[in-house]
Each structure stands twice: as C-alpha cells, then as structure tokens.
Amino acid sequence: MKIMHVDASAKRERSNSRALSRYFLERLREQGVDLEIDYLDVTIDTPPHVTEAFAIATYTAEHDRTPAMKATLAQSDALCKRLLAADAFVFAMPMYNWSMPSAFKAFIDSITRGGLTYQFDADGRVVGQFSRQKTLFITSRGADLRAGSPYAAMDALTPALKAAFGFLGVAEPTFVDAQPLQFADPEARTAALQRAHAELDAVASSWASVADSSDEDLTAFSGVTA
Ligand SMILES: Cc1cc2nc3c(=O)[nH]c(=O)nc-3n(C[C@H](O)[C@H](O)[C@H](O)COP(=O)(O)O)c2cc1C
Numbered sequence: 001m002k003i004m005h006v007d008a009s010a011k012r013e014r015s016n017s018r019a020l021s022r023y024f025l026e027r028l029r030e031q032g033v034d035l036e037i038d039y040l041d042v043t044i045d046t047p048p049h050v051t052e053a054f055a056i057a058t059y060t061a062e063h064d065r066t067p068a069m070k071a072t073l074a075q076s077d078a079l080c081k082r083l084l085a086a087d088a089f090v091f092a093m094p095m096y097n098w099s100m101p102s103a104f105k106a107f108i109d110s111i112t113r114g115g116l117t118y119q120f121d122a123d124g125r126v127v128g129q130f131s132r133q134k135t136l137f138i139t140s141r142g143a144d145l146r147a148g149s150p151y152a153a154m155d156a157l158t159p160a161l162k163a164a165f166g167f168l169g170v171a172e173p174t175f176v177d178a179q180p181l182q183f184a185d186p187e188a189r190t191a192a193l194q195r196a197h198a199e200l201d202a203v204a205s206s207w208a209s210v211a212d213s214s215d216e217d218l219t220a221f222s223g224v225t226a
Helices: 016-030 052-058 067-084 102-111 157-167 186-222
Strands: 002-007 036-041 088-094 118-120 126-128 134-140 174-178
Touching: 002 016, 016 088, 016 134, 016 174, 016 186, 052 067, 067 102, 126 157, 134 157, 134 186, 157 174, 174 186
Parallel strands: 002 036, 002 088, 088 134, 134 174
Antiparallel strands: 118 126
16 A cells, blocks of 8 residues: 655654654554555645745646746646555644644645646536545644534634545545643543544554455456465
8 A cells, every 4th residue: 555644743753643643554564554655744845835936837727838837836746646646645733723734734735736636527527636545634633622622613624624635536534633632631631642542543454454355356356366
C-alpha cells in the first residue's frame, strides 16, 4: 500500500499528532501490510502561498499557459502527481485557532488543481480524483470539542477538511481526533490518548483487511496461485 503521509505540527519530538501518525503506521506494519511511504513534512517543505501568478496560471486552460505559467505551476503539479500515485493518505495535524495549521492550508491550496486533482465531466460537474484513496485525518486538539462540550461549535477544522477533500473526491474520510490534550487535567489527557490509540488500532485493522483482500483480488485476477 502506497501511503502519502503528511505531518503538519510545528512541534517535533513533543508533537502528539506526529506521534499518533507514527503509531498508526507502526500498527499497519504490524498487521503485515506492505507499506511504501511518501513522506511530506509541510512545516519544512511548505508549499508556497498562493501568489498572483499562481492564481492566474491555475485558472488558465492548460493549452493556453505560457512557459512562465507552467513554471509557476510546476511545484504544485509535482505535488498533485505524488498524491494521485498514492493508495491512501494519512494527514496528521494539530488544531490551531479552531482550524488547520497554515502550512497544511498552503498544502491544500497547492493540491486543489483543475485538470489534475479534479476534472469536469461532460455535464460540467466536478469529479474529484481522490475517490480511490483511503483517507485518515489524525487531529490533535488542546481542548475537548466533542459533542456536548462547550467548545463543540468551535470546530472549524473538521468541516474545512471535509469540504476541501470532499471536493477532491474523498467521500468518506476517517477522523481520529485526540482531545483534550492540553487544556485539561493529566487524567483527561491520558484518557484522550488512549481513546485515540484504540481508534487508530481499529482503523489499522480495517485498512489491513482491505489490503489483504485486494492482494487476493490481484492474485485471482492474474491467475497466480500461491
Ligand atoms: C498556535 C496554537 C494554537 C492553538 N489553537 C488551539 C485551538 O484553537 N483549539 C484547541 O483545542 N487547541 C489549540 N491549540 C492546542 C493544540 O491543538 C494542542 O496542543 C495539540 O495537541 C497540538 O498538537 P501537536 O502536539 O501535534 O503539536 C493550539 C496550539 C497552538 C500552538
């Protein structure tokens, strides 16, 4: 399984979301899934913010683009191709000010590209190109924004991710939200991490069973017997 793994926390060794994304990949390996990881740390290799040149080039039809426009889009083209080549996405990030880290937003702005990650069908409808990729979002939050908490209505992160990736064809993303990890007592933080680990264990088992059955399908299709 080829996974595009993206981390977005400003923290490094002390980051919860980074630790949780590593935990998930370890569980998948333990389940015997053969992993090929394409890793991107958007806090180091931050895609450029949208510039005027990008905004014009991206909405210019491909056959009308000048060499300068093509050069402007080259980095984004390459990133889109990396994502299109993946079978699955693991995106890990903290909540910053109720939404996503700006580096991850820059990533979304780079990978949302007409003609690449979304196309138009004959009726002019948008067809997102990530319908085959399994998608896991791991988010870490300082506060508890679960249903019933006073902060629940402040969650601008989940809907923003659903909208951006839904547009690109991700119909059923999985969310594992670790919360509360900062603005809570130590017991509540420990319980939040335990819940997140248990949820990640379940997602890893589910991905592993799908990986197993697609291996079987491929074997049957190619007529190869064990
Ligand atoms: C700049 C900044 C803004 C934050 N804003 C929020 C917020 O709006 N809501 C929240 O619940 N936690 C917020 N937090 C707390 C983090 O989401 C929390 O500590 C999370 O576990 C960090 O993930 P990490 O350990 O992977 O960096 C913020 C933290 C920072 C550094």
